[in-house]
Amino acid sequence: MLYHLFKAMDFSLPGSGAFNFISFRAGMALIVSLIITLWFGKGIIKLLRRMQVGETVRDLGLEGQVQKQGTPTMGGLMIIAGIVIPTLLFARFNVYIVLMLVATVWLGTIGFVDDYIKVFKKDKRGLAGTSKVIGQIGIGLIVGLTVYFHPAIRTKVEIPQVLAEQFDARDVTTFIEEDGEMHYLLDRKQPNTTIPFVKGNEFNYSSILGQFGRKARDYTWVLYVLVVIFIITAVSNGANITDGIDGLAAGTSAVMVLTLGILAWISGNIIFSQYLDVMYIPGSGELVVYIGAMLGACIGFLWYNTYPAQVFMGDTGSLMLGGVIATLAILVRKELLIPVLCGVFLVENLSVMIQVSWFKYTKRKYGEGRRVFLMSPLHHHYQKQGYHESKIVSRFWIIGVMLAVLTLVTLKLR
Numbered sequence: 001m002l003y004h005l006f007k008a009m010d011f012s013l014p015g016s017g018a019f020n021f022i023s024f025r026a027g028m029a030l031i032v033s034l035i036i037t038l039w040f041g042k043g044i045i046k047l048l049r050r051m052q053v054g055e056t057v058r059d060l061g062l063e064g065q066v067q068k069q070g071t072p073t074m075g076g077l078m079i080i081a082g083i084v085i086p087t088l089l090f091a092r093f094n095v096y097i098v099l100m101l102v103a104t105v106w107l108g109t110i111g112f113v114d115d116y117i118k119v120f121k122k123d124k125r126g127l128a129g130t131s132k133v134i135g136q137i138g139i140g141l142i143v144g145l146t147v148y149f150h151p152a153i154r155t156k157v158e159i160p161q162v163l164a165e166q167f168d169a170r171d172v173t174t175f176i177e178e179d180g181e182m183h184y185l186l187d188r189k190q191p192n193t194t195i196p197f198v199k200g201n202e203f204n205y206s207s208i209l210g211q212f213g214r215k216a217r218d219y220t221w222v223l224y225v226l227v228v229i230f231i232i233t234a235v236s237n238g239a240n241i242t243d244g245i246d247g248l249a250a251g252t253s254a255v256m257v258l259t260l261g262i263l264a265w266i267s268g269n270i271i272f273s274q275y276l277d278v279m280y281i282p283g284s285g286e287l288v289v290y291i292g293a294m295l296g297a298c299i300g301f302l303w304y305n306t307y308p309a310q311v312f313m314g315d316t317g318s319l320m321l322g323g324v325i326a327t328l329a330i331l332v333r334k335e336l337l338i339p340v341l342c343g344v345f346l347v348e349n350l351s352v353m354i355q356v357s358w359f360k361y362t363k364r365k366y367g368e369g370r371r372v373f374l375m376s377p378l379h380h381h382y383q384k385q386g387y388h389e390s391k392i393v394s395r396f397w398i399i400g401v402m403l404a405v406l407t408l409v410t411l412k413l414r
Contacts, residue, residue, distance in 0.1 A: 003092045019090075022268075022285050026261075026292035029086035033293045037082040037300025045304060045311045048072035071309055074115045075301060076317020079250075080108045082297030083290070083324075091289040095152045096331055100290045100324060103139055107236060107323040110135040111315035126315070136236055136323065140229030143327055147228070148191060148221045155192055155333070156185040156270075156280045173270075183274060191224045193333045194279055196410035202279065203336065231335050232326045238345030239322025241352055241377050245389040246309040247302055248379060252344045252400040253321045254298035259341055259404040260328045261291035267332050278411060279333055287331060294324070307390045334407075341407040344400050351378040 003019045018024045049072050083104055091097045114127035147153050156173060161184055173185040195203040205224050209216040243249035266272045268285020301317070304310040313321075322345060329335045339346055355376035359369040374384035382392045 001089050003090065022265075022288050025090040025092075026288045029090045029289050029292040030296040032086040032089065033082040033296025034300045036085060037078050037297055038303055040081075041078050041300060041304055041311075044078050045072055045075070048074060048311065071312055073119065073312040073314040074112070074316050075305070075311035076108065076111060076115075076313040076315070076320060078311075079297045079301050079313060079317045080104060080320065082300055083293045086293035086296070087290050090293075092286050094283050094286055095146065095150050096284055096287050097290060099143060099146055099331065100287065100327060102142065103324050103327045104320060106135070106139045106142075107320040108316055111317065111319035114315040114319070132319070133233065136233040137229050139323065139327075140232045141225060143232065143330060144225035144228035145221070147330060148224050151189070152283065153331075154187055154189050154282060156187055156282060158274060159184050159186045185270070185274075185280065191220055192279065193336055194411070195336050201277070201411065227335070228330055231330065231338060232323050234349065235326035235338060235342055235345055236319050236322035238342065238349045239325070240315060240318040242345055242348045242379070243313060243318035244377055245379050245383070245393060246307040247305050247393045248396055249318050249321065250298050250302045250305050250313065251393065251397045253325060254295060254302065255397065255400040255404050256325050256341055257291055257295050257298060257328070259407055260325065260332065260334070261288055261295065262408065263334055264288050264291060264328070264332050276411070281332060284332055287328065291328065307393070337407050337410065340403055340410065343403040344396055348377045348379070351381070352376045 003025065007019075009016070084101065087097065087101060110127070110132060114132065117123050118126045159172075161182070163184075163186075167186060171187045173187065174182055191205040192202050193205070194201055205227070206217045206220040209220055209223060239249055239253065242252065263278075264284055264287040266276055266278050267281045268283065268288070270280055270282075272278075273280040298321075301311075301313065305313065325342065326335070326338065329338050329341070334341075351373060354372050358372050363369040373381040375381050379389075379392050379396065383389060
């Protein structure tokens with residue numbers, strides 16, 4: 001909003017020229033987000049207390065569980081406000097920013113309805129699981145179809161001068177380095193993504209269907225949309241499952257968001273992307289402003305969510321965080337790195353799947369259900385072993401940082 005306002009004024013006001021720089025706007029988005037979540041967060045928590053929006057804690061026999069009874073939930077509204085308001089103020093609107101705002105509000109609404117039913121309707125089951133999945137499929141369709149078909153979402157690949165001369169000049173971008181070396185980048189509209197450990201570091205989804213004939217490639221969009229739906233649903237639910245002890249989901253999400261911010265910064269900069277041999281995605285650099293706001297929102301919320309938590313994010317926050325992290329990864333063409341970057345979410349998801357599957361299998365075979373873990377998700381297993389939740393959270397954060405570093409390193413492993 002402010003960028004477009006100052007641009008309409010031709011940046012004539014003193015200091016307004018700083019809005020031309022993504023780094024400045026991202027920094028301002030982070031600061032404003034922190035102000036919203038830290039300064040106004042206390043008032044929001046008091047409001048939630050007055051409205052008696054308290055968490056109903058199930059008796060799982062865990063230490064410190066009883067003390068959490070009545071802690072305000074739906075704190076995800078703080079995170080959403082900390083993301084949306086600064087993004088509207090400082091971002092230059094393009095298709096990437098619009099998609100992220102739609103995903104944030106869409107998934108936040110699903111989580112809000114779920115929390116509303118639990119808190120105000122006194123129904124512990126919340127929103128029906130099928131309704132949640134339908135909502136996640138809906139945003140997956142929007143993101144997948146937009147990324148695949150929108151003309152503004154493109155990538156550029158470096159080509160030799162000989163090939164560049166054979167294409168229309170409008171499809172080729174040139175830039176000259178300080179040493180005088182000229183580079184030629186071909187504009188392309190393909191379902192490409194980044195994949196580690198492979199020469200060229202790229203993977204084209206159409207190559208899968210290409211094995212079934214040339215006509216099969218026409219249906220690549222179906223495959224791509226299905227992959228996007230699966231990723232958004234899986235990561236969104238993974239974040240939801242991870243949000244079980246104070247500070248775990250918010251802290252690990254902040255690490256993932258910061259990593260994606262680095263990737264978006266590199267991918268959106270023609271010089272950095274070519275220097276590091278990373279896919280150049282014009283316009284994606286603007287996502288750094290959104291990511292700055294999201295990082296500030298996670299850190300600001302964490303101020304009140306660390307042990308002992310003064311507020312819980314609820315499904316309003318957790319479903320949204322996981323979904324937008326997945327959407328960010330898809331937009332910067334790093335979705336195949338999600339199993340590494342979001343390894344904490346993945347392991348938490350798998351622990352529940354393994355526990356439930358093994359229990360059902362052993363119950364059919366032996367007549368009684370047996371468990372792999374003392375309790376699932378995995379963080380509850382460690383609680384049952386006697387670890388304090390602060391230690392569990394800290395170690396999960398450390399693992400998250402290690403996975404983030406590994407994600408960045410894998411870009412050069414090919």
